[in-house]
Amino acid sequence: MNDLAVHTAGLAKFFGKTRAVDGLDMKVPRGSVYGFLGRNGAGKTTTVKTLLGLLRPSAGSAQVLGYDIRQNLVAILERTGFVTENKTLFDSLTPAQLVHFNQGYFPKWSGELVARYAELFEIPMQTQFSKLSLGNKTKVCHLLALCQGADLLILDEPSIGLDPVITDLLLRVLVEDHVSEGKTVLLSSHQLTEVERIADWVGIIEKGKILLETRLEDIRQNYRLIRAAADTAPVISSPDLVSVQSSENFRSYLVTREAEDFATMLRAKGMTILEILPVSLEEVFLGLTRKEVPCISGKPGTIAVPA
Amino acid sequence: MYLWKAWHDCRARVILYILATLSIGVLFGLQVESWANLHAYLTVFRGVHRNQWFYFDDFYITFTALHHALGYYGIWMHTFYEPRWDALGYGPLAMLLAGLSLGASGVGKEYGAQTMNFVLSRPSHRRNFVLVDWVVGLTAVVIIPSALAFPLLPFLFSVHAKGPGNVLGGLPVLWVLGAAIYGLSYFTTLVTGSAAKGLTLSAAALLMYGFLPTALHEWWHADLLLRAVEWTLRGLEDDAWPLSPFAWGAAVFWLAVAAGFLGASLAWIRFREV
Amino acid sequence: MLLHVNPFSGFPVYLQIEAQVKQAIAAGALQQGNALPSVRRLAAQLRVNPNTVAKAYQNLEREGVIRTVPGGGTYAADNSPGLLKSEKLRRLRPVARQLAVESTQLRLAPGDVVKLVEDELDGLGGKR
Numbered sequence: 274m275n276d277l278a279v280h281t282a283g284l285a286k287f288f289g290k291t292r293a294v295d296g297l298d299m300k301v302p303r304g305s306v307y308g309f310l311g312r313n314g315a316g317k318t319t320t321v322k323t324l325l326g327l328l329r330p331s332a333g334s335a336q337v338l339g340y341d342i343r344q345n346l347v348a349i350l351e352r353t354g355f356v357t358e359n360k361t362l363f364d365s366l367t368p369a370q371l372v373h374f375n376q377g378y379f380p381k382w383s384g385e386l387v388a389r390y391a392e393l394f395e396i397p398m399q400t401q402f403s404k405l406s407l408g409n410k411t412k413v414c415h416l417l418a419l420c421q422g423a424d425l426l427i428l429d430e431p432s433i434g435l436d437p438v439i440t441d442l443l444l445r446v447l448v449e450d451h452v453s454e455g456k457t458v459l460l461s462s463h464q465l466t467e468v469e470r471i472a473d474w475v476g477i478i479e480k481g482k483i484l485l486e487t488r489l490e491d492i493r494q495n496y497r498l499i500r501a502a503a504d505t506a507p508v509i510s511s512p513d514l515v516s517v518q519s520s521e522n523f524r525s526y527l528v529t530r531e532a533e534d535f536a537t538m539l540r541a542k543g544m545t546i547l548e549i550l551p552v553s554l555e556e557v558f559l560g561l562t563r564k565e566v567p568c569i570s571g572k573p574g575t576i577a578v579p580a
Numbered sequence: 581m582y583l584w585k586a587w588h589d590c591r592a593r594v595i596l597y598i599l600a601t602l603s604i605g606v607l608f609g610l611q612v613e614s615w616a617n618l619h620a621y622l623t624v625f626r627g628v629h630r631n632q633w634f635y636f637d638d639f640y641i642t643f644t645a646l647h648h649a650l651g652y653y654g655i656w657m658h659t660f661y662e663p664r665w666d667a668l669g670y671g672p673l674a675m676l677l678a679g680l681s682l683g684a685s686g687v688g689k690e691y692g693a694q695t696m697n698f699v700l701s702r703p704s705h706r707r708n709f710v711l712v713d714w715v716v717g718l719t720a721v722v723i724i725p726s727a728l729a730f731p732l733l734p735f736l737f738s739v740h741a742k743g744p745g746n747v748l749g750g751l752p753v754l755w756v757l758g759a760a761i762y763g764l765s766y767f768t769t770l771v772t773g774s775a776a777k778g779l780t781l782s783a784a785a786l787l788m789y790g791f792l793p794t795a796l797h798e799w800w801h802a803d804l805l806l807r808a809v810e811w812t813l814r815g816l817e818d819d820a821w822p823l824s825p826f827a828w829g830a831a832v833f834w835l836a837v838a839a840g841f842l843g844a845s846l847a848w849i850r851f852r853e854v
Numbered sequence: 855m856l857l858h859v860n861p862f863s864g865f866p867v868y869l870q871i872e873a874q875v876k877q878a879i880a881a882g883a884l885q886q887g888n889a890l891p892s893v894r895r896l897a898a899q900l901r902v903n904p905n906t907v908a909k910a911y912q913n914l915e916r917e918g919v920i921r922t923v924p925g926g927g928t929y930a931a932d933n934s935p936g937l938l939k940s941e942k943l944r945r946l947r948p949v950a951r952q953l954a955v956e957s958t959q960l961r962l963a964p965g966d967v968v969k970l971v972e973d974e975l976d977g978l979g980g981k982r
Contacts (some may be wrong), residue, residue, distance in 0.1 A: 306903055377964065410979035441901065444901045445898050445899075445901055448894075448897050448898045448901060448902070448903070448904065449894060449895075449897070452897075452903065452904055453893075453894035453897065453898070453904050466862065468902075469862070470861050470902060471901060471902060471903050473903045473906075489903075493866055494866075548892055550864070551864045553862060553864075560943060
């Protein structure tokens with residue numbers, strides 16, 4: 274048992290020629306809320322499925338809660354609550370029956386939490402699952418995962434179909450009943466604002482590899498967007514530079530640290546510094562994964578892989 | 581737990597089939613022309629067939645009486661090997677339906693319903709899902725054709741028949757054959773991921789099993805396959821009893837087939853990814 | 855205690871919490887000895903990560919604004935945390951410098967600035 278809830282080393286999953294996961298090194302600290310972000314097709318869902326034994330890894334290794342995914346899968350599944358990307362459960366059962374089905378698998382199941390959440394989230398417990406709206410289906414999926422007494426929650430697109438009130442409640446429940454108890458939450462979502470709110474770690478995956486894995490504090494305290502202007506176009510190359518956007522004479526540099534020093538360097542090259550701004554998670558994400566090439570040859574800047 | 585779910589899924593079907601077969605059994609078991617006529621029949625024919633250890637004749641006679649009483653209203657049931665135990669002639673049909681239908685409600689359908697992600701992320705070895713299904717399915721496959729026979733038992737005892745061995749002796753064949761068909765249907769549903777596709781594949785396989793050997797025999801004069809297939813179906817044949825003992829070979833063969841399908845299903849679910 | 859933070863304002867959440875707690879104490883809404891919500895409760899209320907709240911509470915405790923009792927409970931400390939006046943002044947100097955810079959930029963007279971500060975102090979009412 275170590276202090277990582279999830280630890281992968283060179284994890285890979287190939288589907289024929291497609292390299293969905295290609296050398297993934299991921300470390301999710303125990304007790305953290307880890308925002309697992311990536312574009313569609315970047316490998317998020319494949320990674321999650323591999324961690325849960327739904328897919329077999331092509332290469333590399335992974336431990337979840339200290340257990341190897343190839344050896345002790347059942348131990349992992351006993352301790353992990355999982356909400357799938359498509360919120361489908363057994364159509365012919367009602368939520369109450371689904372609870373009955375699920376609880377048999379988990380010794381730490383809490384009937385009290387079921388009652389509380391059913392009321393809090395306004396879940397119609399006696400309606401057949403196939404007849405529920407998407408939002409209600411999502412709620413039921415969460416219900417089954419949250420009442421397990423799991424040490425790790427893996428939520429793939431948790432707020433699909435949920436209205437803002439319920440999403441807010443969900444965040445609250447996650448913080449109060451899980452994170453505060455030292456449980457780990459792995460949140461895979463396109464809703465960057467939600468993630469930014471409650472996460473303390475973030476991991477960005479692109480083309481099957483981790484592009485960036487850092488504390489959110491690091492982004493808030495050290496990542497800066499430097500807006501500058503220049504007539505000439507200096508070529509900048511730096512390991513701290515994430516991306517550059519340019520338009521006419523204006524440049525925006527996204528740096529991972531030491532923004533002041535970077536600005537000084539820019540000034541030395543004859544650029545005028547307009548502003549140094551903190552960046553949101555969304556801006557970091559876009560800066561790293563946006564398809565448009567941030568730098569065109571002949572213009573300043575290089576794309577660098579961040580620290 | 582999955583046992584509960586597996587039962588929940590096929591509950592309606594199983595109960596329906598059991599009721600259907602029970603009522604057929606009751607229908608035949610209780611309808612008699614008259615006890616006097618029946619007794620007369622039995623006295624005459626018992627002398628002829630007394631030496632055979634395994635015979636249905638009392639039962640057959642009873643049925644013939646019924647047959648005359650009710651006329652040929654299509655209650656007579658022919659399978660293509662025309663078994664003598666005619667009320668139990670529904671047996672093969674019941675077994676076929678039960679086996680195919682229950683196999684199709686196995687865990688394979690979860691693929692098509694997109695719920696396999698959920699099922700396989702429950703903390704249980706994958707093989708358990710298959711095993712649980714099989715327990716439920718097999719129990720039903722055994723009970724359903726048997727339900728034909730049980731209403732007849734009291735009747736048989738009351739007409740001094742040789743004993744229930746007559747009727748019950750035919751059942752084990754149905755069980756093993758049913759298990760094999762169940763195994764086939766279960767496996768095809770698992771592999772194709774849907775009940776509909778699985779059933780189509782199973783039906784095709786069964787038709788091929790019946791048709792191919794005959795075709796080979798007729799068109800290419802290749803007897804081998806036909807003889808092999810006939811051997812496996814000896815338990816159902818009209819002439820098998822009472823001249824030959826219980827068709828152990830065929831029974832073992834079908835058990836092996838059933839076990840083979842179980843093994844294949846277990847292997848499949850272990851290796852197939854979601 | 856009702857706090858309100860905006861995680862997307864660019865201003866770190868823990869600083870917002872610290873500022874609002876100090877504000878509450880200064881305005882008398884939070885009196886000495888009043889209990890603050892637990893880290894867990896406040897984090898849930900604000901829908902932010904408990905570490906953020908924990909950090910704010912740690913900073914506040916280090917500054918003597920609040921104190922934690924072993925065995926649970928966080929309380930507003932008395933307003934004179936036993937610091938020397940020189941230390942208190944030292945802490946305020948960055949804020950004062952900021953005020954000086956801004957008012958110079960806006961070309962305000964020192965007298966105006968003093969009046970401004972006094973108005974704000976009056977506005978707080980309560981304990982000073």
